[in-house]
Amino acid sequence: MDIETVRAFIMTRGIDLGTKVVGAIVLWIVGRWVIGLISSLLRKVLARNGRVDPTLAHYLASILGALLNLLLVLAILQVFGVQTTSFAALLAGLGLAIGTAWGGLLAHFAAGVFMQVLRPFKVGDFVTAAGVTGTVTELGLFGTTIVTPDNVTTIVGNNKIFSDTISNYSVLPFRRVELTAKIANGVDPTDAIARLKAAITKIPNVAENPAPDIEVLSFTPEGPLLCVRPYTSNPNYWQVYFDTNRAIMQTFKEAGYPTPETPLAPRAITRD
Structure with a gap:
């Protein structure tokens, strides 16, 4: 050229x-x-x-x-x-x-569209979706971003979320805290329940209605097992959770309740 x-x-x-x-x-x-x-x-x-x-x-x-x-x-x-x-x-x-x-990506996209229509959750909700628990920060075209309580950002595919069970803790105004407390066999359950109710109602952010639920849940060899269930709003869940545990420990200590112990059955040893 x-x-x-x-x-x-x-x-x-x-x-x-x-x-x-x-x-x-x-x-x-x-x-x-x-x-x-x-x-x-x-x-x-x-x-x-x-x-x-x-x-x-x-x-x-x-x-x-x-x-x-x-x-x-x-x-x-x-x-x-x-x-x-x-x-x-x-x-x-x-x-x-x-x-x-890329059929998988298209499935995630289609699931994202259905999630926008059905609205199982929104940004800011605290959910458990596809085995991941945390706060929803973004719903993208193919995946949903969830920040877990230990501050880890997790991106979950929309199709995986949509095909699994979704638990939304932010829909209802109150959430129940599930705790248990065991008392010794010699302790009066009625007295223990009354003391716990008086202590738990004083915890900040515990809802008055519904009132805390404290009952005998089951019986064990060490003694009765009490269920302790105060209600609170979702942002205050962990504060009420830990404060209730402290209230149980302090209440039983002030009442002088003995520590539940497993009963030991005596055995007789015979010699030939």
Whole structure:
């Protein structure tokens, strides 16, 4: 290839190709900026509307961003003269191939859509989903982000959550704390229950209605086993949990109750 051929190519097609490349780069930069601006504005508008849940707002903004990015790619291809009709057919075939290979991702996406419709939980709820317990911080296109009580961020696939049991602790205003306390056989259960009720009602954030439930749960060789069940709001669950344990220990100590002990059956040893 001689210099004249190169010069002729640059003068004819090179300038046109360079113009298209520059135009495509400018279109990509401006398009990405506009898409980010539109997505941000949509999130703010939906956030100001009290009737739209933050989870749904984030979900809609993510879907809109994905669609606008696809349109941007089609526009850039048109700059280079690629027919979008043929590209649409190619995209459909590519989508079928990707759908076959990434069936799991599509299942997560479909589950995310159903979760938005059925709304088993929202951002900020304390849940147990797919074996993970924590606070929901984000519901994405393919996975849900949950922060566990020990401050670990866990991302769980939407399909795994949707196909498993979901426990939402934030739906109802009160949650029951489940604890037990064992007393010795010589202790009067009625006296122990009365003392515990008086102590637990003084714990901060324990609900008055429903009132704490303290009853004889079962009988053991060491003595009766009491169930101790105060109610509280979800944010105060662990505070009431630990304070109740301390109240049980302090109440039994002040009452002078003996420590439950396993009775030993004496055995007689005979010698031949």
